[in-house]
Amino acid sequence: MHSLYPWQTELWRKLGPRGISLGHALLLRGRKGLGKLAFASYLAKSRLCEGPSVKGEPCEVCSSCHWFEQGSHPDFRLVEPEAISAKPGLPGLSDDNAGGMLADTAPGDGIESATEGAATEPGGLKSRKKTGKQISVGQIRNLADFINTSTHRNGYRILLIHPAEAMNLSAANALLKSLEEPPTRTLFILVTHQPQHLLATIRSRCHQIAMPAPGATAAITWLRQQGAKNPEMCLASAGYAPLAALEFDDAGYLEQHRIFIRQISAPVNLSPIALAEEMQNSDLPTVVNWLQKWCYDLMSFRTTGKIRYHLDMPDAVESVALNIDPPSLACYIRTLIDTKQLANHPLNARLFLEEMLFSYAMALFPERSARID
Template sequence: MTDDAPVRPTEPLPWHRRAYDDLRTREAAGRLPQTLLLSAPSGTGLAHFADVVTAHLLCMAQRADERPCGTCRGCKQWQSGNHPDALALNPEGAGQEIGVDAVREALSALSLSRHYDGYRVARLHPAEALNRNAANAMLKSLEEPGPGTVFLLLSEQPRTLLATIRSRAQNLALPAPDESQSRAWLEAQGLSDIDARIAAHPVQPMHAVAAEDIATLHKQYTDALDSVLKSAAQISDCAKSLGSGRDEAVRFLDWLAAREWRQSLETVATTESAHQAVERYRLTLNARTALRAYTPPQLALESLLISWRTLQPRQRTTTGPRRPNQHEAR
């Protein structure tokens, strides 16, 4: 491993500690499911958790409570990215599918003997990227994995998976942090602009960490929404700029969902405005689901912004002369 290679995590995030300890206990007792569906909201550390579980399973230490040791051959090869019993099945690019040819190639590799006596870990991320033919090709292997093989299916949208895939896996839904947990963890990373990062991603600390200039990003999103409010003609241009790629569109939708949810909680002025905030939040989640289902980013954002604009609180207007209040009457 080179000096500048990223270090893979070996400790769970604070809000995932209980889930990790439970899996570790089950593994020590010989009750670890061979096919696990790990699900979590976007930006809350799903991949981090999978890395920690993989490190634990590939470590060659004898006792479960000593893993990952960080010094054995298994740990070192996992950290270097060259462990022969670790297999990753991912789309070739953002927003692309995992096709049947890639699955068949992976299954062919899994049919060979393991290199070491421990576990072999096959990881699919995101699992919802499996197209129907690819998913069908995996069914038998997911139902009856080979000896020592553990499948980790990672998904932020587990309901979009085929029922046949979900039925063959044991689901572990990971919790999201609350805002105080996010803040504490971000502060421990020594980051700047904590308040701005929390404002943009209150319960999505991994997105908050990844934002290189959160204040600039926050302003970009706010300015785009302001322009949509001023003129419906701006919707197409805004959707194009915000959805230049699928990852960029998802980042914007995550930010908007967090903002609308905060506004739905903070809006107490009128029942109408509270209802509108909740509806805008729902529309944002629907757009995110459509994006995960491979709707083109610009199309998903245009549809959202058209509906979002109509749900903004209306300015109150008077229809006749204003009656003076009691102080003015005097």
């Protein structure tokens, strides 16, 4: 099993040792691609371990650690949307970098993550199933038996809910009941990419922990150790989330991204119909997120001269940014937030992309759009 990422060791010192009380509910929050789920799993495993080290690290040899690795620990439950659980791999071992490449941006960027925590295949851009992205009330209610029966091992049980914002309202309310009257010797660990989408009443009943992110230099060093070929560029493209960057460092993914950016950065050649056709089998939230990041950079460059995501193409950013109308772009960026929501359930992928790209062309290059219409 994966242990801790280098940027998590300090947090581990504060939470890991067995003597430290974790209360009855933790909320680990932070953008995608930071390794939140891996940390939560490691924490759960260590708390269930029968012989942890003084620092709280799981021993890896006891039967509890063994069961955890097998995904069959009787005192542990992982609750995820079915779309994630259906992924190959053991429960508790998947990481929140799945889909992380789609991911997110630093707080305050004003761009939300393009996915809702569902899984994509690393490097792949296959469309996901439309169902099973939520955590249902049934899934939460099914936990009642688990919570109310006696534990099998050392009298401690752990529930890990990931991503917590995938709970629909009924599920969240059902969970709230358990949080309000916490069962004894039970720990809830909620992992969230978007805490603002959780009920305030749930947030307030959890001990909230902001998950750490490495600085750019440390992240690049780590990416290099993982064999990333373009660590600087991938880190920037992935919104400075290192695990997301690792997935970005994939030839097929980069090529798709390159094709897309090359087209939208050349208004003279942009053909919404042709590009929509070309991208129609891609994961749509990913494509929307690319466009969001591109627009973010145009605005950022225009207003501050800085580029955040497209560090490898300053000329393209500059040439487009200098020719746009900032209020129109600002308006378009706001509409992309709704577009992102629709991207999860489009009626027709090609038409969805066409409309998005026509709107983009209209917002940024109104004169040229008038000609082609």
